[in-house]
Amino acid sequence: MFAIVAEDMSKSLAFYRRLGLKIPADADSAPHVEVVLPGGVKLAWDSVETVRSYDPDWKAPTGSHRAAVAFEYPDSAAVDAAYAELVDAGHVGHLDPWDAVWGQRYAIVLDPDGTAVDLFAALPA
Numbered sequence: 001m002f003a004i005v006a007e008d009m010s011k012s013l014a015f016y017r018r019l020g021l022k023i024p025a026d027a028d029s030a031p032h033v034e035v036v037l038p039g040g041v042k043l044a045w046d047s048v049e050t051v052r053s054y055d056p057d058w059k060a061p062t063g064s065h066r067a068a069v070a071f072e073y074p075d076s077a078a079v080d081a082a083y084a085e086l087v088d089a090g091h092v093g094h095l096d097p098w099d100a101v102w103g104q105r106y107a108i109v110l111d112p113d114g115t116a117v118d119l120f121a122a123l124p125a
Helices: 009-018 025-029 048-054 076-088
Strands: 002-006 032-036 042-047 068-072 092-099 104-110 116-122
Touching (some): 002 009, 009 025, 009 076, 076 092
Antiparallel strands (some): 032 042, 092 104
């Protein structure tokens, strides 16, 4: 399992719903939320208050991200469309879609808490 500390649980979960995750609406007010991703890995969110309940000195990181969440798409057009939808919805585009030298269409958008979310698809051979 990997987890994200959410400043605003509702905003964070809405962002990930746009990426296709099935997160119940009643989770928006929960202090801790988990979903099982394809393959069985869990993604979790904890509110700042929850984290500070056991780590009172916790501070949000500053500078660039230390971890990223990545979502695979079937093709380049789907990456471009997902990026455009998220940016049009008011989320911060970090890197516009591009054809990466490692053979993928790639883009990076930031979630409401500044976590980098990579969007990618294999380029045609």
